[in-house]
Amino acid sequence: MVKIALQIRAQLECIEKLYTNHPHYQWFLKLKCNSCGEVTEKFHDLTEADKVPQKHNRSETNLLIKCKLCSRENSIDVIEGSNAAFTNNDIGKFKTIVQFDCRGVEPVDFEPKSGWIVESEDKVKNLMMWI
Numbered sequence: 725m726v727k728i729a730l731q732i733r734a735q736l737e738c739i740e741k742l743y744t745n746h747p748h749y750q751w752f753l754k755l756k757c758n759s760c761g762e763v764t765e766k767f768h769d770l771t772e773a774d775k776v777p778q779k780h781n782r783s784e785t786n787l788l789i790k791c792k793l794c795s796r797e798n799s800i801d802v803i804e805g806s807n808a809a810f811t812n813n814d815i816g817k818f819k820t821i822v823q824f825d826c827r828g829v830e831p832v833d834f835e836p837k838s839g840w841i842v843e844s845e846d847k848v849k850n851l852m853m854w855i
C-alpha cells in the first residue's frame with residue numbers, strides 16, 4: 725500500500741474556506757500503472773462513498789482499473805478521514821486535501837470539477853451576529 729497525498733494551493737479573497745462535498749466528491753485523476761508505466765488517456769473518477777467489489781478477494785475498493793497495456797488490475801481508494809479544507813490560513817502554501825491508498829497505480833494528474841463548497845468570510849460574520 726502506497727499513500728499519495730493530493731495538495732492544492734489557492735488564492736482566496738473574502739473566502740473563509742474551500743472544501744469538497746466529501747464523501748460524495750468525484751476525484752478525477754489520470755493514473756499511471758506501476759507495472760508498465762502506462763498513463764491513462766482520460767481522467768478516471770473515484771468517490772469515497774462508492775465502492776465496487778474486488779474480483780479476487782472479498783474486500784471493496786473505490787476504483788478498480790485494468791491497465792490497457794499490460795492488463796494488470798490495479799485499485800485506488802480514498803483514505804477515510806483524510807479530507808481537509810483549504811482555508812484562508814493556508815494561502816501561499818500547498819495543503820493536503822485528500823490522501824489516496826494506491827495499489828499498483830499512482831495519480832499523475834488531477835482535474836477539479838464540480839462539487840466544491842465555498843464559505844465566505846461574510847457568511848461567517850453573519851453567523852456570528854446571529855449567535
Ligand SMILES: [Zn+2]
Nearest residue numbers: 757760791794
Ligand atoms: Zn500496465
